[in-house]
Amino acid sequence: MIILIGGSFAADSFMRFPVPGTNEPHYLTKARHYWNPQWCADDFFLESSNAHLFLFQTVGAVTQVLSFPLTAVLGRIAGFLLLAIGWYRLINILCPGFWAPLITAWFYLALAAIGNFSGEWIIGGIESKVFAYGFLFLALANACEQNWNRAGIYAGLTITWHPVVGVWSLACSLFALACLAFFNRKNLDRKTLVHSLKAAIPALGCLLLCSLPGLVPSLALLMQGDPKDSFAANYIQVFYRLKHHLDPMDFNLFSYLMYAVLLVTWLFLARKESPSFTSRFFQFFIIGTVGLACIGILLGAGPRPASEMPYYAFRMSLLKFYPFRLFDALLPLAFSVAIFHLIQQYLNVDSEQKTTPAWLPPALRKTILAVLCLGIFSGTLYSAWNHPPIHKMTPAQRADWIDACEWIRDHTPEESLFLTPAHATDFKWYAQRPEYVTYKDCPQDASGIVEWNRRLKYLRKWGQEYYNEGFDDRALQALQQKTGITYLLVKRLGPFTTIDPIYQNRTYKVYQLP
Template identity: 70%
Template structure:
């Protein structure tokens, strides 16, 4: 191990360590629960799939639930609890567990990279403040529970052990990252290899042949641990890449990159504020990182962040060009790479890099003053520490307050939301489990409340090529069916065609209609429920 690889730091008492981790986890959980009430944006998507994985009879016949399982490891682990807990209880338990894992990884990484016992907590509050402003490509870490939340917790642990050159542990945690979320894990692995390559290139004159041989010997068992721990999630993910013909792959890539997930994958779709915000954050990081110490830990971390920046730049070059996208040169090849989320780690980890750099800059100024004037520094240090603690606490309060007053993510008024849940509960209590529903296309939590299968919904898109194409076909069919019969009127013939072509037995509608030949079996002020004849 390089003698400069780790800084000798006195560990805080066990009680204080536990308190710090719990405070960080509590801050993450508070922001998650206030800003994203259960069910969060993706929780119906993930947890309904996880419940169906363990109980295929639940919502049997739902197109999305019976599609391929891209995040099988998450469904296996978290879905196990849905057999005894409700979906809401599973979501809360998952959030608490995810926030605790994130807090442990966050504390370990920040303790390696920053001085001061309380710096991990203050940095967590700074991170929440930056995340509350916005993001670059729609990526987030603190929110509802899904596979990437656990993945980022293990990625933080992997980065911390990588900074300390504990390669076997880093490989184990990185393998677990891949198992929980292959995209996050594989990009993390590439950035870690990039960081090591950069360090070796910079230090090539001081690295002896013996040290290179030793590093290679240490890398062999680490690779074994990495492969072993990554298999549970990597195997299902790789199977998705081989599930269609070349024509299907081309069509699915286009649908995914330039339609369904363009807000994550197409840099031409990102808004101007996102570019300005992350340009500002990048400028801060590049400006202040030069003032940080040059230990192996910080260099490894800085090169890792530089790797995420490189991936984002590659993603921008792949996606930049005229629209429609078919006018871009080699657009088929370019979109086949864009579908792997090249902006994901840069989006999530640049705010972390900024918090680390600002924390180190502040502490280094304190230490410099202590060396020049030790007597005057003690009192000043306490005043500054109290001021920063108060400022950070005010920041956390502002973040939680902004989450409290933010509009709901489902974009409904309170009356509409109550009517939606009321209609779903009526369906759960008064329709057979074999019923198949046509629901408003852009809703996301029908299965969560009604516990009945859907024909198709915009949110629940499969991730294999045949599934994506079928998802798109179903949406196009419903759009065409509505257009064909809108002027003629939705009579018995229209309803019979819909039932024969789709198997739909019930309709839950808000604006669709009028249906002249059938009457709703239930309705409230916003929604109507019909049973097809």
């Protein structure tokens, strides 16, 4: 069953996000540079602070032996296997029935194919959060079973792999436990409380110990930079670079409507679920993620530009911690569980209770469920196969892009520094040369974000100041002296009136600065 679940995740991932996927060039190139600083030396992003240090320390070692594509493939397989194990453990506890973990996984993939709330995803390319969610599912499964020490270990590993996912998950777990204690307060006595506190001490110790490899670097990163840089970086991050994740005023209306329907439906169906500790803990955990999202909406709601919001500096300093992330990723999971319970109730597949008409035989009920679920999964895979490419290029443009990058890799010095098209995402993946700055590769420390923004602004200013029916030697000399750029890979930028391309194909040109 675990293989089927992991295979379903992998099939959707490889069809919807062919290698390299959404963030794989972003993280895997940094992981290689972490182990080999001479590779793409002087690349601004690669030499910035390492926010996902544990990923670079582990997966980065693989990039020293294997190619980027093979590392990505093996990373996805490992990540989806862990995710499948966690999914299987959690769903087995929440839903009775042999096929429940696989069917709910198919439901989840179908919902993910429709859309999301804040750009959060679990099934895609390989990065830290894939492993983090796998450990989170294991932590939730053990918490539902009240195996607190194991839950603490897995929660700590969640924080190590992805501190934002892990810390918010811990907050939602504590919220769930507080709600359970409040509603069960009549049955609590001093002896029970003392016993619970004694049981919590080793669990908290396990959690803290397992979280240190990810928590310590993240705290150190937050403390870097002076207040002026931190203020500027928060504004750039929340209301410019990552506004599609962090600014609720930037989310589209369809996202709000879709998640409102999911939430209302889940709340309605959850009323009929078992009042057991397992069910209630999971429900309160999901409500905790809803609460975080509501706080995020309140923090971000207001006029634009954001500087007109009251206390906007404080509000954006909280928004940068992704308050919508768990709600976005886990509400579809809770909805999938609730829908499966509803199907069980009305099709009576795994229950002896006769809730369906007598004229509908059990074998036919099972066939209906099987056909329905296979149809949903087949439709999901078809949508993945028919999904537009993430790089937003035609096949011919994509071939030209890879061709130009591979020519650069084979014919330019390793110490070259390139100016690349503004929204290029995988230049280092194919060309293996450093870039001056690129929109996708934004650092995550305050001083790095400010410098990233300064470099982009300089390039725009340079283009406006020096363009005169093209760029002459004076413009190129100013660019080189200010940035250290030695080569240009361009699509539309130009013309350059005093130099000729050293290589070109149908779409791209490569120039060497004099």
